[in-house]
Amino acid sequence: MKVLFLTYPRIGLNRGGLQIQIEETAKGLVQRGVEVIFYDPWRNQIPDVDICHVFSIDGSAISHVQRSLATGKPVIVSSVLNLFHLHPLLMRMKVLSSAFIPGMYSDLKRANLMLHAASRVIALNENERNLLSTVFSLPSERIATIPNGLKASFATADPLLFEEKYGVKDFVLNVASIEERKNQLTLICAMKRMPYPLVIIGNIRSEQEEYISRCRAQANKQVIFTGSLAHDDPILASAYRAAKLFVLPSFSEVMPLSLYEASIAGCRVIASKNVPVASPLQHLISVFDPHSPEGLASLITTEMEKPRSEELQSVALEMPSWQQVCEQIHDCYESALSGMNSREGHK
The missing domain is CATH 3.40.50.2000 (Glycogen Phosphorylase B;)
Known part of the structure; x- marks a missing residue:
C-alpha cells in the first residue's frame, strides 16, 4: 500500500505538534509495511499512490482531494480542528453562509467540501468529533476517533x-x-x-x-x-x-x-x-x-x-502508543480502499 501525505505548504516554517503527529504517523505506518510518500508540489503524485491522507482542513489541499476522487483514490482527512475557542453554532452559521454567499468564509467552504469528500475523517478526541458533527454536519459513522500516540x-x-x-x-x-x-x-x-x-x-x-x-x-x-x-x-x-x-x-x-x-x-x-x-x-x-x-x-x-x-x-501511561494508533489508521486505509473498490465494482 502506498499513501500520499499532504498538509498545508507552510508546515516546515514552524515546528509544532502537527509536524510531530505527521512524522510519528509515518514512522508507525512504515513499520506496518505501508510506503509513505510526502507531498512534492512539483509533481503529480496521485497516480503513484493508493490513498491520500490529508492532515488539517486547510483549503490548500482541495485540488488534491478533488483529483484523488476523480481518479478513484480514497481520501482520509485528519481534521485537527482547532476551533474550541469559538461557539459551535456560530461556526455552523458561517459554514451555511459560505455555501450561498460567494466569497464569504471561503476557507470554511473549502474545508466543508474536503470533509464531505473524505472516505473517513479522523478526529483526535470526542470533543473534536462532536465539533465536526455540529459545525460541518458530518455523519458520525464517517468519523473515526483516533488520538495521537504517546511515548x-x-x-x-x-x-x-x-x-x-x-x-x-x-x-x-x-x-x-x-x-x-x-x-x-x-x-x-x-x-x-x-x-x-x-x-x-x-x-x-x-x-x-x-x-x-x-x-x-x-x-x-x-x-x-x-x-x-x-x-x-x-x-x-x-x-x-x-x-x-x-x-x-x-x-x-x-x-x-x-x-x-x-x-x-x-x-x-x-x-x-x-x-x-x-x-x-x-x-x-x-x-x-x-x-x-x-x-x-x-x-x-x-x-x-x-x-x-x-x-x-x-x-x-495506559493511553495508546504510536504503534497502536497507527494500527487503527492502517485499518481506516484498508476500509476506505475496500469501500472504494466495492463502489467501482458496482458501476
Missing part, C-alpha cells in the same frame, strides 16, 4: 540533565510556541509575584516579536526562556521530569502532546478550560479560565503545594 520514554528521562544546565528544579513548566493563542502572557502575569521559577520552552518566531516583547516585559527574574527544543532532545524530556507543575493556558488546542508528555513524566498538570482533555485524565487535571491571571495564580499556588502526581502518570 512512555518521557517517564524515565533523567531530570538532572535539565537541572544541571539551568540550575532549577520543581518549577512550573510550559512547552509551546510563544504566540497569542498559546497565551503565555497570562501565565507570566499570574506568576509575577510568586516564588517559583517558570520555564517556557518554545519557538520564538520573528512574526511574534511584539507578543514576545510583551511577555519579556512582564516576566520577573525567575522566568527562563529556553527557546525551541527538538522533540527528541533529551533536555526536553528531562525538563518534564524536573518540573513539578505543567501549565497549558492556551485559548484553543486539539490534542496538545505536551500536556500528555508532562503527565507521563509525572508532573501535576493544569490546563485552560478550552483545552480538550482525554476522559481518563479529566478528574486528575484542574482547569481554569484562560482570561483570568488571578484564577490561574490561585490554582498554581494550590497545585505547587501538592506532590508530583503518580496517579496521573499511571493513567497517562
